[in-house]
Amino acid sequence: MEHKVHPEPLLPSASPSSSSSSSSSSSSSSASFSTTARREVYTLWMKSLVLNGNGCTVYDSTGRLAYRVDNYDCKCSDEVYLMDHGGRTLCKILRRKLRMFGRWEGYRCHDSAREEKRPWFRVKKGDGILRRSKSREIEVMVGCSKGKASCYSTEGLGNNLAFKIKDLAGRTVAEVGRKRTEGGVVLGEDVLMLVVEPNVDRLLIMGLMVVCGLIKQNM
16 A cells, blocks of 8 residues: 545635845745646755754755755654744644554644644555555545545655655656756765656655655654
8 A cells, every 4th residue: 555645725825015026035935835737846855954953954956945844952842843944933733642653643733833723734654564565554635624535645655764655647747856966976865856747746755755754764
């Protein structure tokens, strides 16, 4: 079995104010919400920007800081915040202890860190993680509605952090793998590349990437 993802239609985000359309706010809005009609390539550095901290730092294809996770001195924290480049919280991820497997819930955060009351997505770790197989590694439900059909599935998390997210037709919509230089040299294990295909919710992909990193104890 593969991991299941049930998507929820995204609410349209408010258009940015014309009086605050600086390059910084534009970059934050672009990184935080909606989708784009082009493929997005990110570099994941599995380190925090905070000295001696734990977390993850995400750079876009131009080398600019796009997302960040800072757990400070607590690795695999039960409460993690996915932030934009300026430190504004975009998504809060909580671990709910459920027997031996555990469960994670993601909550969208809006302006002024206002948090939605209902979980945006839920992730449940399956027994495939323990057996290092593809069978029920994790199950993900977005929108938290059991009646919705699965629209995405993920695979490849059992042995390392690299994994894929596919749609119902089997097309890969996002993939995490080792980062290579233009000359083909593979970089360190803490430097990864994330490719997000067009018209895919980038914030959802980032949230799932964070949960996978927590499951594998990489942040």
